[in-house]
Amino acid sequence: MLVALIGQPNSGKSALLARLTGARVVTSNYPGTTVEVLRGTIRDRAGDITVLDTPGTYSLAASSKEQEVARDVIVTVRPALIVNVVDATNLARHLALTLELLTYRIPMVLALNSCDLLHSRGISVDTGALSGVLGVPVFLTSALTGEGVEELKGAIVGARRGRQAGAATGGEQASEQVPGPACREVSGSGGSLRDGAPGRPTGWKGYWPRDAVDLRPYQEEAERIAQRVVSRAGGTVTGDRMRRRAPRARGPWARAPGAGPLGERIERLLDVPALSIPVLILVLVVAWKTITKAIPLAEAAVRVALGPVSEGLTGFLRAFLPPGRISEVLAEAVPEGIVLPLATVLPAIIVAYTFIALLEDSGLLGRYAALGDALTGLLRLPGQALIPFVLAFGCRVPAILSARILPSDRSRWMTSIIVGTVIPCTATVSLGLAVLARFGGSPVAAGAAIAVSIAVIARLLGSASGVVRDPLVLELPPLRFPIVRNVLLKTGMRLTGFFDHVLPLVVAMNVVLRLLVSADGLPGPGNGFSHVSGLAARVIEGGLGIPPAAFGAVLLTMFQRYLAPLFLLQLQLTGRQATIAVTMVALGLPCLPSSVALWREMGPGTVVLSFLISAAISTGWGVILNLVLP
Amino acid sequence: MSILTLGGAAPFRSYVVIGIARPRDRRGETISDASWRNTLIRLAELGFSPGRTVVKTGSAGPGCPVIVLAGGSRTAISPGLCDLILVRPVGNAGGAAEPGT
Incomplete structure (x- = not known):
């Protein structure tokens, strides 16, 4: 059933x-x-x-x-x-x-x-x-x-x-089984409606589309029923929320301010951009500071905590595998593949996922989507587009799906492409930061490149689609203190989902990279990749300013974007090279799961377009940074 | 009967929705029929139907959405769209009764 x-x-x-x-x-x-x-x-x-x-x-x-x-x-x-x-x-x-x-x-x-x-x-x-x-x-x-x-x-x-x-x-109606409801003929001032029959509302001034439905009969009947069945001390309560939230209004709105005056006051204050935007900036700054501080602290703590486990695993693999190159590689790569995501990625995504969950559960995300309408207007998108953008920092696949909340195919198309191409997930950001920290690169240059890319792509897509942006019509969720259980559950589910995929991939990737290094097969100075690439290597080094191996990392993004920084960590890079390579990776090709989601939601044409855009943007920034960076 | 747009309505006063005007082409750009249809349906779903009462709680700022109480909830609406929604003050001739009265 x-x-x-x-x-x-x-x-x-x-x-x-x-x-x-x-x-x-x-x-x-x-x-x-x-x-x-x-x-x-x-x-x-x-x-x-x-x-x-x-x-x-x-x-x-x-x-x-x-x-x-x-x-x-x-x-x-x-x-x-x-x-x-x-x-x-x-x-x-x-x-x-x-x-x-x-x-x-x-x-x-x-x-x-x-x-x-x-x-x-x-x-x-x-x-x-x-x-x-x-x-x-x-x-x-x-x-x-x-x-x-x-x-x-x-x-x-x-x-x-x-x-x-x-x-x-204990239900209110006894019958042989849950009854099939009587088909109601709902009538109201807009006429009668059954099974969604179309109709222009009577008394409507101006434009009304032919196939749009007049919902007024349902709404009026619903209010009549609510008036009959809802009550509390002080009278009938129809439109209770509305009256609570407009105590200064005339007529029935002026009655019954209702419960939760503190929450109401905070809600009204957050409707004012002068206050809500600084609050948002504060939230983002705290999240960013926490992530950047948490990574080194947690990395040290996790390495200390997992040190004995790592050593034990190394000893175990050496003892049980036949001696040779492969066993040596496995003995080093497997423990490192387990420790690295736990030390580098875990703290960042815990912080990021928790902040996203707090924004979602408190009702602030919906509120900021509305307030961000002016900002997304510059990208020719309605404010709701901010919701997929924020979710993309967690993972881009659910973010692409969440673009369904947008009112038109055009907005969904634009938002999906932006999410799929230029917004890096937290795992990529945290590993990218680790690469920049190791080689002395510049996070500011990489961040600026990403921000500019979002604006440029949105503007180009908006111009290409040739219509004005959709107007914002968004119900604001009630503001509430986040429910701890919800936040923990959501963060836990996202973490579990992430590590179900990440740990095996990272371990496997680490083993492959180690094998390549030990076989002298990894590109770079003094090993064997240079013979593959004569002219190509010179073009990459001359045009992008990075070794061919680092360009290999950019191509790797099509499988999983966060694997690419792992590749970079195996190389010897200068700070300048690290900045260019991490920027190119962050703006690299849509990863496999994102591509599947894009295909499913928007069709193969959008996937191809996303790959072309990513390739152009990523390479373009490589060239620009190579010219600009000292 | 004085008709004005929701954008021009005074905050914290009740108004009755009477209709909506289609946006005019701007620089040769138009909102698509599908998008406009969806916008109208969403407006109707959230209580912006003719005869329904709405209360504007004020604009969040220049260029920012307007927060409106309608149909039992708070709705944020683009300022441009607010300028297309036609309303008249509650109590004017021909006015519909407010919901809940």
Whole structure:
């Protein structure tokens, strides 16, 4: 049986999936965290139940790529049961989607999520009345605390077993099984709507596209229902959030400032660029300083801590392998391949991943995406593009996927290319810094080259696409103190994912490099690569100012970009050469996983274009730095 | 009935949305039909439909997005787009009732 979690962005679907199935999924506090369908499984004696977590969607009109994914689950996959996840603190807004879902005649249960916030704000929802109005079972749940999740799971299992889901699990409606909702004819001032029939709203001035949908009937009906079922001391609570956040407004907005005055005040202050931009700069400076300070400190500590392990492993390999060149290489390369990423990469990515997780979970990432709209405007992109840009510092593959939140194919195309070509991940940055530190190179020159490249590429792509940029329309997530469990879980998941791939690759790469060195096969002064490259070597050395071996590192970026600095660490470079080589690596070819993601999202043409752009930019900066650097 | 744009609306006052004007071509550049359609749908989803009430909480600064309370949440909108959204103050003739009243 297939169950789909459907709901508006930021309603807690992924967190609920984790609670229901134990699946390890990333949860964040900004609209668009989930951009593809995730799966979890509820184990049951009668057989497993697959639960799909879909990207958040405001309506089934699907105004972006990730919302199309959610709509396709409803229209094409047609799950056996929909669990409509609704933010209980903003019922009037979220019920509009519920009403739209009801028209599809798929059995449904309603999960009123974030009920812990309802309690703390003294708001109550009449779930019985709501269930009666909608004709579906209603459960109060909290993905954060786990409240009501077992009851919801019972309803899902009961639906599959064909038993009385509501009665057996404490739901509000008893029936033979979770009922197929009555197809509702929703009427409002904009006319009637069923199954997303198009229509221009009555009274609308100006332009309205032919195929756009009038959602007003759903929204008005949702507000009427919310007015009936939500209450608290002091009266009915419709548009509760809105009133809390506009206490100076006239009319109903002026009522009930509500809970969390400190949070509200901070939110309003951070809406002002004069304060929020310095806060962002402070966050970035702290992150950068922490990374640059943490690497040498952690490197020393990890080397001391892992010294005995490394020596033990070396001794073990020497003892058990037959003597010879290969055993000597393995005895040195394997321990080094394990220690190097732990000492150099681990501290940097822990810091970077933690900062990214903090930005995501606090709601600051969404806020800065909005505030950054003026900045991304220079790149002809809407502010939402900042979200993939920031995520790319963690890893570029999820960043390319997250470009689905952008409103048009043009913006997605531009953002994907920029992410795939010129934004280096933290692993590459940390290893690149290690190379620069070892050979006395210049991080400032490399950083400036990357920044200029982003601006130039975006500008060129923007001009080539020939249309004005998409306007920003972005729901701001509520600001909150980051949940430590979320941040740790997310950082841990990303670290695990990274090291699952990195450690074996780095060890293998280290062994190969050592073998090449021992066989005199590594390019460079005094060994055998020079005979391969007569003219090419002279062109590389003359045009780029680096040894041919370092150029080999740039080509290596197409497999994994962070492997290239490892290659550079094996060479003897001057500070100048190191700066040029690290810059070229940082702007090197899209790595294999990024290329696959680009192919999947944007097609083979974009992959080819990205390779051409990367080759041009990387080589171009090599030539420029060779001319400019003393 | 006085009609103005959301960009020109006073902060912390309630306005009723009455429509949106299509952006005019600038230097021969146009926003694509698909992108414009998606923008309108997103606006409608977030509560910028005719007859719906919105409250502007002020611009974040010159060239920065405008923060608007609509449909129960805070939405950031490009200043250029705000200048296309047509509104009238709540209470003017022909006004729709505010949600929640």
